[in-house]
Amino acid sequence: MIQNPEFRRNLWLELSVYRVIGMPLVLGALFVLIYVLSTDNPYQAIVPYALTLYSLIIFLWGTRQSAESVIAEVRDRTWDQQRMSSIGPWSMTWAKLLGSTIFPWYGGLLCLLVYTVLTVGIPGERTLNTVGLFVVCGLFSNAVALLISMHAMKKDRTYNRSQAAAYLILGAMIVGPILSTAFKAYGSYTWLGQSFESRNFILTTAALFLGWTVIGIYRLMRTELQMKNGPFVWLAFACFMALFFSGFMNVVDTRDRTFDRFFTAFLVTAVLTYLMALSEQKDPVAFRRLFASLGRKEWRRVLQELPCWLVTLLPLLAAAIGMFFTSDSFFDPTKPVAGVRLVIVGACFLILRDLGLMLFFNLAKNQKRADMVLVLCLCILYGVVPLILNAINLDAMTALFWPRWDQYASLGTAAAGAEAALVLALVAFRWKKQYQT
Amino acid sequence: MLTVENLVFEYPGVRALNNISFTIPVGSITALVGPNGAGKTTLLRCLAALDEPVSGTIRLDNVDVQENPRRCHQEIGYLSDFFGLYDELTVEQCLHYMAMAHGISSDCCKEAGLVAAGRVGIADRLLHKASSLSRGLRQRLAIAQAIIHEPRMLLLDEPASGLDPEARSSLAGLFLGLRDQGMTLLVSSHILTELEEYSTDMLILQAGEIAGQRKIMSHGPASALMQISLAMPADGLTTALAKFPEVSDIHLDGLNGQFRFAGDAEARSRLLSHLIAYNIPLCAFFETKADMHHEYLSVMKQGRYQGEVRQ
Numbered sequence: 001m002i003q004n005p006e007f008r009r010n011l012w013l014e015l016s017v018y019r020v021i022g023m024p025l026v027l028g029a030l031f032v033l034i035y036v037l038s039t040d041n042p043y044q045a046i047v048p049y050a051l052t053l054y055s056l057i058i059f060l061w062g063t064r065q066s067a068e069s070v071i072a073e074v075r076d077r078t079w080d081q082q083r084m085s086s087i088g089p090w091s092m093t094w095a096k097l098l099g100s101t102i103f104p105w106y107g108g109l110l111c112l113l114v115y116t117v118l119t120v121g122i123p124g125e126r127t128l129n130t131v132g133l134f135v136v137c138g139l140f141s142n143a144v145a146l147l148i149s150m151h152a153m154k155k156d157r158t159y160n161r162s163q164a165a166a167y168l169i170l171g172a173m174i175v176g177p178i179l180s181t182a183f184k185a186y187g188s189y190t191w192l193g194q195s196f197e198s199r200n201f202i203l204t205t206a207a208l209f210l211g212w213t214v215i216g217i218y219r220l221m222r223t224e225l226q227m228k229n230g231p232f233v234w235l236a237f238a239c240f241m242a243l244f245f246s247g248f249m250n251v252v253d254t255r256d257r258t259f260d261r262f263f264t265a266f267l268v269t270a271v272l273t274y275l276m277a278l279s280e281q282k283d284p285v286a287f288r289r290l291f292a293s294l295g296r297k298e299w300r301r302v303l304q305e306l307p308c309w310l311v312t313l314l315p316l317l318a319a320a321i322g323m324f325f326t327s328d329s330f331f332d333p334t335k336p337v338a339g340v341r342l343v344i345v346g347a348c349f350l351i352l353r354d355l356g357l358m359l360f361f362n363l364a365k366n367q368k369r370a371d372m373v374l375v376l377c378l379c380i381l382y383g384v385v386p387l388i389l390n391a392i393n394l395d396a397m398t399a400l401f402w403p404r405w406d407q408y409a410s411l412g413t414a415a416a417g418a419e420a421a422l423v424l425a426l427v428a429f430r431w432k433k434q435y436q437t
Numbered sequence: 438m439l440t441v442e443n444l445v446f447e448y449p450g451v452r453a454l455n456n457i458s459f460t461i462p463v464g465s466i467t468a469l470v471g472p473n474g475a476g477k478t479t480l481l482r483c484l485a486a487l488d489e490p491v492s493g494t495i496r497l498d499n500v501d502v503q504e505n506p507r508r509c510h511q512e513i514g515y516l517s518d519f520f521g522l523y524d525e526l527t528v529e530q531c532l533h534y535m536a537m538a539h540g541i542s543s544d545c546c547k548e549a550g551l552v553a554a555g556r557v558g559i560a561d562r563l564l565h566k567a568s569s570l571s572r573g574l575r576q577r578l579a580i581a582q583a584i585i586h587e588p589r590m591l592l593l594d595e596p597a598s599g600l601d602p603e604a605r606s607s608l609a610g611l612f613l614g615l616r617d618q619g620m621t622l623l624v625s626s627h628i629l630t631e632l633e634e635y636s637t638d639m640l641i642l643q644a645g646e647i648a649g650q651r652k653i654m655s656h657g658p659a660s661a662l663m664q665i666s667l668a669m670p671a672d673g674l675t676t677a678l679a680k681f682p683e684v685s686d687i688h689l690d691g692l693n694g695q696f697r698f699a700g701d702a703e704a705r706s707r708l709l710s711h712l713i714a715y716n717i718p719l720c721a722f723f724e725t726k727a728d729m730h731h732e733y734l735s736v737m738k739q740g741r742y743q744g745e746v747r748q
Contacts, residue, residue: 005537012534013525077521080487081582084510085538226486226506285447285491292492365450434450 004091006082010099015106023107027053031114047118051134054111058138059172062104067145067167069100070224074157079224089221093214096221101142108138129199133182136206137175143213145171150220154281178206192247205244212237228304231311238315242268256329262322263331269316270351276309277355278371282362284435309355320348335405342409349416350403354378356423363430438463439484439590439621444493446479446645453479454490455645461590461623461638466616468632468653469625470733471642477625478518480642481592484623485515497590511539514583518594518625524568528559528578531567532585539586553581556618557611573604577611584615591615593624597631609634629730639729641736649736652686653729660699665712666721667692677715681708695725 002008030053031046038045073079082092098105112131119125149167182202189201196204215237219229242265249260286305293301327340357377361370386398398404399412400419439461446454453476461467469477482488484495486506495502502509523531532550541549554560557577562570567578576596584591593612597605605628612622612635623640626632632639633653641648667674670692678684683700698705709722 003537003543005534008537009523009526009530009534012530013523077517077519078523080485080515080517081520081535082538083487084485084513084515085535086507086511086540086586087538226489284449288447289489289491367449 004087004095004099005085006087006092006095007099010095010102014099014103019103020106023103024110027107027110027114043118047115050111050115050118051130054108054115054134054138057104057111058101058108058134059141059175060168062101062108062138063141063145063171064164064168065100065104066097066142067149067171068164069096069146071149071153071164074153083225089218089225089227092225093218093221097139097143097146097214097217105138126199129203133179133199133203133206136203136210137178140178140206140210140213141171141175143210143217144174147213147216147220150217150224151279154220154223155279175206178202190248190250193250212240228301230300230303231306231308234308234311235314238269238272238312241272242315242319256326259323259326259329260331262319262326266316266319266323266347269312269319273309273312273316273351274354276307276312277358278374280307280309282307282358282367282370284363287431288435316351317348320344332405339405339409342413343403343405346403346409346413346416349413349420353416353420353423356420356427359427360423360430363427363434365434438498439623440494440496441484442494442496444480444483444490444495446476446483446488446490453645454483456493457642457645457647459640459647459650461621461640463621464616464619465637466612466622466624466635467638467640468629468636468729469623469640469642470627470629470632470729471648472737474644475642476645477642478594481515481594481623481625484590485513485592486510487515511586512589514586514588514591514620516579516583516591516593516596518598520579522567522575522578522582525566527564527566528554528570529563531578532563532581535582535585541586549585553585556584556614557581558607573600573607576600576604576608580611584620589619589621591620591622593622595626596624597626597628605631606634629733633729636729639732641733643737649732651732651736653732660697661724663696663698663705664721664723664725665694665696665719667694668718668720671717673715674712674717677712677717678708681711684708 002011031049034046034049035042070079073082087095112134116127116131119127119130145167148170149164152163152167182199187198188195189198190196191201215233219233222229245268246261246264249257249264286307290302290305293305323344324341327337327344330337330340354374358371358374361367361373361377364370381401386401389395389397389401396408396411399408400415402412403409403416404412441460442458444454444457445452457480469480471477479488483490484502486495486502486509489503497509497512500508500512523534526534529547529550532553533546536546536549536553537543551560551563554563557580559570559574559577559581562574567575570578580593580596583593597608600608609631612624616622616635616637624632624636636653639649639651639653641650674689674694675687678687678696681698681700681704683698683704685697685699687696688694698708700708709719712719712722
């Protein structure tokens with residue numbers, strides 16, 4: 001571990017003798033203060049404070065350190081040296097994740113040690129589970145911040161203090177629901193028809209998501225080191241997400257829930273598609289490289305050049321097909337199967353249209369605010385215009401903007417298809433005009 | 438040898454490098470010159486496998502840089518125009534870290550750091566923090582970091598910017614020393630007089646295209662660029678010079694001429710006697726250096742003229 005140069009550099013910078021001595025002294029002083037201020041059972045009074053201090057140190061400080069571990073290198077112009085070194089992507093991943101946060105973790109683990117000493121053996125405390133949950137959530141929070149900062153760096157490499165703060169907030173926020181659910185949860189969860197003890201299930205889930213986050217960082221690190229990634233890991237992640245969330249669609253009555261599972265998978269993959277479409281770099285040069293590889297039939301290069309939003313369309317389409325063929329078990333049995341199927345096709349067309357719009361804006365000469373324009377455009381198309389039409393009693397016309405289950409379903413699907421075709425034609429026109437040489 | 442073929446690099450909406458091809462010979466110090474925005478930094482970053490071109494190939498001794506970027510990183514040292522250092526680390530720690538980062542075994546890291554520091558003349562500053570170093574010494578530390586793994590090719594982007602004349606002069610000595618130790622250097626700079634001190638070749642980049650590639654001096658220490666002047670025209674000069682195998686690249690222009698001579702002082706004396714015996718009316722015979730400034734301006738003028746003709 002110590003042989004990892006990046007980890008060692010972080011040790012030199014983060015763990016000076018003064019800091020190593022200072023941290024336990026400060027924490028010790030705080031615990032003594034709590035002890036002397038408590039009136040009854042002072043040892044037990046320290047327990048929640050130990051966890052609070054851990055949370056402050058790891059979820060805020062550690063997450064900030066982790067979020068800045070790579071973007072600060074870019075800001076300080078040392079990142080290119082690291083990119084040109086022989087440190088591999090995996091070594092770089094864990095050294096950045098654990099090295100940059102080594103000092104907060106030193107403090108955080110001291111807090112957990114105090115918590116463990118004060119609670120072990122006390123009935124109902126579940127010390128080991130709590131420690132595991134806090135450690136996994138701490139690592140998850142740090143990893144998410146690093147992942148988001150590196151992902152954002154692909155689009156814009158300029159360091160921005162408010163952006164760094166946003167990564168910290170996102171990283172810290174993501175563990176909030178996990179911890180609060182864990183501490184409120186009693187009993188069990190049913191997932192894919194199997195029953196799991198709630199806190200163990202949450203701990204396992206958090207560990208799984210931590211694993212995926214670390215894999216994400218590793219893949220981003222590979223691209224930073226000029227190595228190529230294939231699409232299969234992202235595809236596996238999209239499938240995992242679809243399976244994970246659809247696993248909660250359990251049989252609660254006699255109705256078959258297969259449609260619900262496909263529907264959940266469709267929603268999850270649609271969210272992932274939009275998320276990646278908005279956050280990934282849409283570099284026309286990369287598209288040209290993709291087309292060039294296609295032209296040369298270099299399939300390995302084609303797979304490496306595929307953007308994640310495009311790859312996610314595969315499980316999305318699979319979920320849509322699944323919904324199509326199980327639509328007789330749609331959750332509202334009063335809806336006609338044909339109408340449901342039309343809506344599914346219409347929804348796919350609308351997703352295609354939105355992706356077309358994303359490409360159209362990003363292929364413009366000035367694409368600086370393309371994603372912002374796209375969000376605005378989608379808000380108008382899905383929100384403002386249908387609301388206006390509704391207000392002026394032209395409700396039927398909203399079928400042009402929203403998939404509808406009623407008698408206007410076929411109009412809506414036809415309109416969505418026409419919109420998708422029009423937008424894709426515009427994209428092709430803009431591509432030919434601006435980028436085809 | 439570094440070979441670049443049909444290299445194209447684009448930023449969204451801008452073609453920064455347009456189908457360029459050239460070769461950098463082993464053991465040379467090539468000056469990469471060109472106006473602002475010509476694509477020098479982009480080219481260096483592509484050569485260092487830090488940025489990926491749209492098309493074209495870069496080969497370092499037949500190894501494709503794009504296909505094997507990590508392997509090439511081991512063979513290439515790169516110093517960016519705006520480099521950073523770990524200010525809170527000492528010079529020794531900076532070098533130790535870079536040695537480890539380049540895969541040098543931990544037993545040899547200290548020694549590698551000492552060697553690199555010695556090469557750039559900062560061996561007496563090992564315990565100083567990087568933040569306490571002057572601009573010139575920071576530059577030296579950055580170069581030491583870039584060469585710690587003994588790369589075959591060293592790419593330097595504006596290495597002398599912001600340095601005082603004395604520091605620049607010592608940098609020239611450093612580059613010549615690195616060349617003599619077997620490295621091939623490609624140095625981007627705006628300061629032609631500084632480049633003249635050490636460059637063997639010049640690569641001129643203009644608007645993303647190669648406007649010219651010139652030899653400034655021979656790579657071997659025994660070869661020199663000779664200048665001669667005549668008192669009156671002489672027909673037999675080329676024939677007389679061609680009799681000497683050490684003579685090459687003869688360029689005659691009226692009463693003046695230049696050629697390369699790969700012989701020692703004794704051979705040079707023999708050549709002079711031979712020319713006089715051949716009744717060549719010499720009035721000047723001396724070693725000179727190619728005027729980079731003149732060459733650069735003439736190539737740029739020619740480039741502009743060709744650009745106008747194309748338009």
